[in-house]
Amino acid sequence: MSENKETEQPKGAPTYCKKEFLTDSPEQSTSSVVSFSGRVQWGKNDKPEPISFLEISNCHEKARLHQTYEMTDAEWVMQVKRLRDHINNYLTFLET
Numbered sequence: 001m002s003e004n005k006e007t008e009q010p011k012g013a014p015t016y017c018k019k020e021f022l023t024d025s026p027e028q029s030t031s032s033v034v035s036f037s038g039r040v041q042w043g044k045n046d047k048p049e050p051i052s053f054l055e056i057s058n059c060h061e062k063a064r065l066h067q068t069y070e071m072t073d074a075e076w077v078m079q080v081k082r083l084r085d086h087i088n089n090y091l092t093f094l095e096t
Contacts, residue, residue: 015039022058031058052076054083 015038039048
């Protein structure tokens, strides 16, 4: 089961938000992945700031990678691609 939401943002600032459960069980599992990229207003008087993260959770453990303020968009994309490549290599090992 996955959820993909578009939220209202300033013109030209698209938002991506998706949550997906990682099991096929009819019961919602605690194993999930969430990806988000968009602008978020934290405080009442704060201006919206860009936020990007990828979060993987299972039972009571959680790992969240996020784009730091020092990172460029290209650096963040490269980090996520490296994670993807690492997972693909691990899957290849498991499937052989």
